[in-house]
Amino acid sequence: MKKIVLSTAVLAGLLGAGTVSAAEEVNVYSYRQPFLIEPMLKEFTKETGIKVNIKFAKKGLAEKLKQEGEYSPADVILTVDISRLMELMKLDLVQPVDSKVIDSNVPAKYRDSEDRWVALTLRSRVVYSSRDRVGKLGESFDYMDLAKSNWKGKICTRSGKHPYNVSLVSAILAHHGEAETKKWLEGVKANLARKPQGNDRAQVKAISEGLCDVSLGNSYYLGKMLANKDQIAWANSVYINQPGQKAYGTHVNISGMAMAKYAPHKENAQKLMEFLTSNAAQEMYSEVNYEEPVKPGVKRSKLVASWGDYRADDLPLETIAENHSKAMKLLDEVKFDL
Incomplete structure (x- = not known):
């Protein structure tokens, strides 16, 4: 009986120890x-x-x-x-x-x-610009400027339906309304140098290769490229710009x-x-x-x-999320990715 009790106690101890270990x-x-x-x-x-x-x-x-x-x-x-x-x-x-x-x-x-x-x-959604062909964009530069005719054939971007771009469109919807946002999307699409493709780094690579002059991208990718020996040249070919400083701030x-x-x-x-x-x-x-x-x-x-201070858009994050379905609808209507 003592052996049985001892075995049970040992077994209980082992199970208990296993439980503690699994919990960590x-x-x-x-x-x-x-x-x-x-x-x-x-x-x-x-x-x-x-x-x-x-x-x-x-x-x-x-x-x-x-x-x-x-x-x-x-x-x-x-x-x-x-x-x-x-x-x-x-x-x-x-x-x-x-x-x-x-x-x-x-x-x-x-x-x-x-x-x-x-x-x-x-992470801010910035605009990268070619150092050689464009230079640093001024403080008055805004996302809405990307739809202007002077950028025709000069913009690169990843898919409009990627979450990073959908959130940007959602923010623009909140500030400018549906009609103006749709018009803006049509203008940006007309200014694209190529069909939306690749990721944010691929757009900077395209700028370095002369395929386009400006692109949309998240700010931290510049750091990632500078830390990658195969991508340093891409990073050194662009400036980072925070749009909307004279308006509602950078998204x-x-x-x-x-x-x-x-x-x-x-x-x-x-x-x-x-x-x-x-x-x-x-x-x-x-x-x-x-x-x-x-x-x-x-x-x-x-x-x-070193990229400088900037004013961030203080639009509530919930508002951006609430506009996502509308943003996707507009991207479909203008056939942005086609």
């Missing part, structure tokens, strides 16, 4: 590319001992979470673009996070009013996070979310990714700061 992990579903976030996640594990398991995807995370339902292993969802965060909320795939740490680290305008999502970084979007509705490691998930808003992680986002931190007091990297 957190599962992340991410739209963000591995090289962009792994430095922060490794630092989190180093500080806390909590292992981070990551699943990366280019698309379909919302559908995956919906299919998995309450059996989903996801704890934290990392994504880019406010529309994808709003999609998660509309599908009821996230839960609120009550954290004084996050609230003190991230300004209210970069958090959901019901604590269902939190911004991690800011900004975010990278952000949310806690999955059925997070199996809720406590660890909150620890990770709090860490990603901390000084250490915010500084890493700035230095490694060339993005702009959302936490006040955390400085931009020297490179990002």
Whole structure:
């Protein structure tokens, strides 16, 4: 009998130890590319001992979470673009996070009013211009100027339906209304040097090759190109310009996070979310990714700061997300990508 009791006790101990070990992990579903976030996640594990398991995807995370339902292993969802965060909320795939740490680290305008999502970084949608053929665009330059005839055959961009461009169109909709935005899209399409294609870096490459003179792109890609020996020449062929400084400011979007509705490691998930808003992680986002931190007091990297200060559009992120369906409709109507 003593042997049986001892065996049971040992077994219980082993099971208990296994449970503790299994709990010291957190599962992340991410739209963000591995090289962009792994430095922060490794630092989190180093500080806390909590292992981070990551699943990366280019698309379909919302559908995956919906299919998995309450059996989903996801704890934290990392994504880019406010529309994808709003999609998660509309599908009821996230839960609120009550954290004084996050609230003190991230300004209210970069958090959901019901604590269902939190911004991690800011990225401005800039206009790159050829150093040789165009030069630096002035402070009066606005996104609306891209539809003017003097840019005919000189603009490059990725698909109009890419989330980065859809969010820009959504912001323009909010400021200018449907009729003027449609007219603007028609003008920009008429000025394209080629059919929309590739990513933001591909547009800068096209500028360096003389295929176009200006392009739309996120600001941090300039840093990424300068850090890549095969792309330095592309980066050195352009200036970075922040449009809308005499109007409503430069359009900004975010990278952000949310806690999955059925997070199996809720406590660890909150620890990770709090860490990603901390000084250490915010500084890493700035230095490694060339993005702009959302936490006040955390400085931009020297490179990002060298691009100059600018005034960001203060349009609510929710408003941008709410306009996405209208923006997509207009892009279809003008056949922007065709």
